[in-house]
Amino acid sequence: MSIWEYANPKRFIATTSPLIPWVLGLSLALIGTALVWGFFFTPDDFRQGSTVKIIYLHVPSAMMAINAWIMMLVASLIWLVRRHHVSALAARAAAPVGIVMTLIALFTGAVWGQPMWGTWWVWDPRLTSFLILFLFYLGYVALWEAIEDPDTAADLTSVLCIVGSVFAVLSRYAVLFWNQGLHQGATFSLDAETNIDPVFWWPAVISMAGFVGLFVALVLVRTQTEIRARRMKALLARARRAGAGEARA
Secondary structure, X not given: OOHHHHHOHHHHHHHHOOHHHHHHHHHHHHHHHHHHHHHHOOXXXXXXXXXXXXXXXXXXHHHHHHHHXXXXXXXXXXXXXXXXXXXXXXXXXXXXXXXXXXXXXXXXXXXXXXXXHOOOOXXXXXXHHHHHHXXXXXXXXXXXXXXXXXXXXXXXXXXXHHHHHHHHHHHHHHHHHXXXXXXXXXXXXXXXXXXXXXXXHHHHHHHXXXXXXXHHHHHHHHHHXXXXXXXXXXXXXXXXXXXXXXXXX
């Protein structure tokens, strides 16, 4: 069976509907476990104190804010090359989820930065590129809403997604490109022996897994909603044309 068969809307809905409750339930369980474990059963850091525990929200949300845009980029490229409507609708469905993830990351970063840096915000290269990425998210959603023809909207938002991917990359690697700025380099690694003590590493990894699952579940739900909304609009347009034809007759 080819993966492109799932570009059929009916097959996509039939395949993903049974998965959504399981993915959503597992992701919420993982996030709940990670937050309870991290906030109540891990010690304070000897430098950052209890503020370090913000990583259980900040790191997963920032990771998903960037990866959501990358997912949108891949789906947009599939649309431009293969013209599969499900991929375009999946990219559209992921954007609001990415906006929420970006807001969580920005807010939790400010909460961490105020006691650590003495300010809620600095025009640091990574923070600035992350804010620009957020603005691209807003522009992406606005462009979809502003254009009536769905295929034209999908084409233009795909181009915008390609351009915005520059800032998604900068949000992740800005500290490697510029030495100035308050934002430190990577303090979290999938290697449990690097950069972070295992007592913080395990709940953080569980939280990241939960955020990935939550993102997948929400995108699947929203993609199904977009498919049904598109189908409803097509049926209404067909009904209007039929009504207009009868009126002329």
